[in-house]
Amino acid sequence: MELLRQAVGETAERPVALPRVARAVLQSQQVGLVVVLFVLGAALTLSAGSHTNPVTGATVNNFLNKYTLIQMATDASAFAIMGVGATIVIIAGAIDLSVGAIYAIAGVTMTMVLRAAGPLGPVTTVLVGLGTCLAIGLLCGLANGVMVIGLGVHSFIITLGTMWIFRGLAFVTSHAESILVPPPLTAVAKASLGMGTALYPVPLLVMLLVTVLGSVYLGRTVMGRHVFAVGGNPEASRFSGLRVSRINLGVFVVSGLTAGLAAFLGASFYGSASSSDGTGYELYVIAAAVVGGASLLGGKGSAVNATLGAVLIVLIRQAIRTLHMDQNYEWIIIGTAMILAVVLDQSGTKLLARRLARTAGDSPTHRSG
Amino acid sequence: MQAIREAMRRAVVAVCVTGAVAACGGGGRASGSTAQAGSASASAGKGSVFTIAMIAKSSTNPVFLSGRTGAEAAAAELSKKYGITVRINWLTPPEEDAELQAQRIAQAVNTGANAILVSASDAGKVTGAINEAVERGVPVMMFDSDAPQSKRFSFYGGDDEAIGKQVMSELAAQMHGKGRVAIFSGNQNAPNLQRRVQGVKDEAKKYPGITLIGTFHTIETPQDAAAEVLRVEQAYPNIQGWAMVGGWALFTRALLTDLDPAKVKIVSVDALPVELAYVEKGLTPVLLAQPTYLWGYQSVHTIFDHVYLHKQVPEHVEMKLVKVTKANLGDWARQLKAWGYPNVDPKYLSLGK
Numbered sequence: 001m002e003l004l005r006q007a008v009g010e011t012a013e014r015p016v017a018l019p020r021v022a023r024a025v026l027q028s029q030q031v032g033l034v035v036v037l038f039v040l041g042a043a044l045t046l047s048a049g050s051h052t053n054p055v056t057g058a059t060v061n062n063f064l065n066k067y068t069l070i071q072m073a074t075d076a077s078a079f080a081i082m083g084v085g086a087t088i089v090i091i092a093g094a095i096d097l098s099v100g101a102i103y104a105i106a107g108v109t110m111t112m113v114l115r116a117a118g119p120l121g122p123v124t125t126v127l128v129g130l131g132t133c134l135a136i137g138l139l140c141g142l143a144n145g146v147m148v149i150g151l152g153v154h155s156f157i158i159t160l161g162t163m164w165i166f167r168g169l170a171f172v173t174s175h176a177e178s179i180l181v182p183p184p185l186t187a188v189a190k191a192s193l194g195m196g197t198a199l200y201p202v203p204l205l206v207m208l209l210v211t212v213l214g215s216v217y218l219g220r221t222v223m224g225r226h227v228f229a230v231g232g233n234p235e236a237s238r239f240s241g242l243r244v245s246r247i248n249l250g251v252f253v254v255s256g257l258t259a260g261l262a263a264f265l266g267a268s269f270y271g272s273a274s275s276s277d278g279t280g281y282e283l284y285v286i287a288a289a290v291v292g293g294a295s296l297l298g299g300k301g302s303a304v305n306a307t308l309g310a311v312l313i314v315l316i317r318q319a320i321r322t323l324h325m326d327q328n329y330e331w332i333i334i335g336t337a338m339i340l341a342v343v344l345d346q347s348g349t350k351l352l353a354r355r356l357a358r359t360a361g362d363s364p365t366h367r368s369g
Numbered sequence: 370m371q372a373i374r375e376a377m378r379r380a381v382v383a384v385c386v387t388g389a390v391a392a393c394g395g396g397g398r399a400s401g402s403t404a405q406a407g408s409a410s411a412s413a414g415k416g417s418v419f420t421i422a423m424i425a426k427s428s429t430n431p432v433f434l435s436g437r438t439g440a441e442a443a444a445a446e447l448s449k450k451y452g453i454t455v456r457i458n459w460l461t462p463p464e465e466d467a468e469l470q471a472q473r474i475a476q477a478v479n480t481g482a483n484a485i486l487v488s489a490s491d492a493g494k495v496t497g498a499i500n501e502a503v504e505r506g507v508p509v510m511m512f513d514s515d516a517p518q519s520k521r522f523s524f525y526g527g528d529d530e531a532i533g534k535q536v537m538s539e540l541a542a543q544m545h546g547k548g549r550v551a552i553f554s555g556n557q558n559a560p561n562l563q564r565r566v567q568g569v570k571d572e573a574k575k576y577p578g579i580t581l582i583g584t585f586h587t588i589e590t591p592q593d594a595a596a597e598v599l600r601v602e603q604a605y606p607n608i609q610g611w612a613m614v615g616g617w618a619l620f621t622r623a624l625l626t627d628l629d630p631a632k633v634k635i636v637s638v639d640a641l642p643v644e645l646a647y648v649e650k651g652l653t654p655v656l657l658a659q660p661t662y663l664w665g666y667q668s669v670h671t672i673f674d675h676v677y678l679h680k681q682v683p684e685h686v687e688m689k690l691v692k693v694t695k696a697n698l699g700d701w702a703r704q705l706k707a708w709g710y711p712n713v714d715p716k717y718l719s720l721g722k
Binding site (some may be wrong): 272275 | 460471473557632681
């Protein structure tokens with residue numbers, strides 16, 4: 001510890017003034033993203049202007065109102081839920097491009113199963129719907145994992161292929177029809193939970209739940225640590241006795257399951273499912289994970305950060321609309337912000353590492369050693 | 370100290386990202402038709418701004434850009450006539466995405482739109498959002514592609530099955546009632562296109578000499594569409610007629626040189642400036658023009674009548690197709706020019722004067 005303190009320029013005689021909680025907050029991986037969200041949110045609140053609510057007559061800030069905040073959480077929920085799964089895959093050193101297609105095939109299959117089943121009770125309808133989506137997600141994830149491991153082909157290629165296969169299957173089986181979901185599903189996804197008219201917190205709650213589960217899985221379980229180990233150094237993990245294939249299979253299954261869950265929520269919330277659903281979502285999902293600090297080289301990432309990354313992307317999209325910027329600039333702005341976030345984060349990390357190395361090199365302990 | 374330095378580093382990243390967002394966006398033209406600083410405040414009749422959020426299917430499809438031009442022209446007219454600022458807030462997704470449309474309907478309500486104008490990519494997906502907007506006091510009108518089960522107050526558009534039937538009957542006339550025909554459509558999931566294709570098929574049954582060889586779908590961009598037509602032509606060299614329920618393949622000049630008007634005839638919905646050369650060459654003797662400019666122009670007037678002036682408006686405002694042939698090519702070119710299309714070839718403007 002003494003060596004570490006010297007390395008960062010501190011001494012035992014110069015105790016750290018910050019309380020432990022404050023230090024923990026400042027050192028947490030999330031602080032950068034949280035600051036971004038608050039700065040952008042504050043800027044939007046100040047510059048968004050206001051309007052008159054046509055029903056109540058009250059003056060409402062165009063950004064800082066409960067409807068916009070819940071709406072943003074709803075918009076982010078699909079990216080965040082799938083982003084947690086994608087982050088786990090990325091930490092393991094792989095990638096899953098098929099999540100958008102799994103989203104489509106899970107939603108379409110659910111609606112077709114429910115239509116074929118005919119009228120069911122509300123609880124049964126919800127359970128069958130959720131079970132179908134999760135089962136399809138699990139099967140698709142399993143297929144991805146088995147092919148990546150069994151065929152020894154990089155996950156980028158396999159999931160690029162299955163992205164088209166899954167979407168094609170959804171298209172062929174549904175005949176390109178947009179199939180309505182039974183009302184009980186929408187009633188669940190759009191339950192107001194006492195918040196009032198047109199406020200639907202269920203997607204937000206599910207997003208938070210998945211984030212917590214993902215965070216616990218990665219940070220508090222042996223399986224989660226194995227994922228980091230495999231992503232950080234697969235060879236060392238193999239030599240140390242980890243069952244790398246099984247761990248890799250597991251991450252694709254988790255990714256498939258999160259896509260299935262997002263599909264259940266999305267189809268239920270919006271009221272229908274079609275084979276074109278989720279087109280391009282894989283890019284937003286990967287962007288959320290990367291903006292959240294996940295390294296495409298593996299071994300680094302966080303479920304909480306993936307969710308914050310998804311919220312940031314949605315916040316940027318919201319900013320474009322709230323500030324009445326030209327919509328056509330949306331892709332440019334999101335792409336620029338994503339590259340900047342990652343490059344600046346990486347540059348900062350390199351600078352800090354270099355400084356630490358230099359400081360350690362100059363320290364008396366190092367010199368004497 | 371390390372904690373503070375790390376926090377400062379992250380804060381710098383935060384500020385840079387925020388700055389990038391502001392910088393990138395700041396250079397763009399305001400999406401509303403009238404430049405406003407900040408808010409779109411005030412509800413109908415109370416303030417000086419009346420905001421209509423316009424949510425078409427896709428920003429990359431020129432027919433919707435034409436609709437936007439019409440909406441902005443109507444907004445300018447109404448602003449001048451009634452002494453208020455009528456503003457069009459363009460919230461159309463870059464590409465077709467019904468879930469994104471539903472999200473943007475909610476965003477329009479949350480940011481104080483007085484009315485919303487929508488063309489549904491998937492009626493099932495936007496119906497819930499439309500109903501919530503109406504329940505929260507924001508009226509919704511549809512154009513081009515309806516959501517008939519929703520609480521929208523009006524729809525401006527055509528009967529898609531009838532449009533499909535008209536395409537086929539015009540093509541059959543050009544082919545003297547016999548030959549092999551391919552149907553060309555866009556997004557397989559779009560209900561209006563599905564109905565047009567059904568209309569083509571139903572009408573084809575009236576002509577025993579006509580053989581339908583299949584329906585071919587394309588991504589709705591000019592390059593993809595033209596490439597798909599050429600692929601199908603290679604695979605089925607004996608095609609004699611194309612029944613196109615949308616004009617995407619003709620929004621580029623690629624087919625002008627690759628298809629022979631002596632061997633194949635095309636009848637297509639849409640008649641944008643770039644398509645006029647196909648009529649002149651005889652490859653497309655008939656275009657059935659959707660007055661896409663009126664999608665915006667007529668709809669904005671209908672919304673204003675209903676919401677601001679509290680007039681009765683019809684639930685369905687019928688959109689009539691305009692038949693464009695060599696005979697009225699000049700008239701149509703001048704109409705397009707008058708509607709604000711910048712790229713009308715001058716040689717057509719002087720025809721038939």
